[in-house]
Amino acid sequence: MIHQSRAINPYFVFLDQFRDNLRKLGIxxxxxxxxxxxxxxxxxxxxxxxxxxxxxxxxxxxxSRDMENSVK
Incomplete structure (x- = not known):
């Protein structure tokens, strides 16, 4: 069985952007x-x-995840 990844919550969206900003700043x-x-x-x-x-x-x-899952 293939594992379906779950949609991410707002905090994790922020965390991803926070990490990208640290990288851009050279940290x-x-x-x-x-x-x-x-x-x-x-x-x-x-x-x-x-x-x-x-x-x-x-x-x-x-x-978008829900739409992808409904198509499969």
């Missing part, structure tokens, strides 16, 4: 636990309006 050699703590802190400090961008991206991701 490397940081332990994943440190990145996760930094990202989590930033996420908690964000307003609902700031989070809405990531919520919308996650919603779109979920809808």
């Amino acid at each position: 490397k050699n940081i332990k994943p636990t440190v990145v996760a703590k930094m990202c989590g802190q930033k996420w908690r400090e964000m307003s609902d309006a700031q989070k809405s961008v990531y919520i919308e991206k996650a919603k779109n991701n979920r809808e």
Whole structure:
């Protein structure tokens, strides 16, 4: 049986972008636990309006996954 990947939630959309931003800034050699703590802190400090961008991206991701799964 082939494992179907699940749609990602808004926090993980943010985490992915956060990691990309660190790479673009040339920040490397940081332990994943440190990145996760930094990202989590930033996420908690964000307003609902700031989070809405990531919520919308996650919603779109979920809808596209649902469409892919319904076609198969």
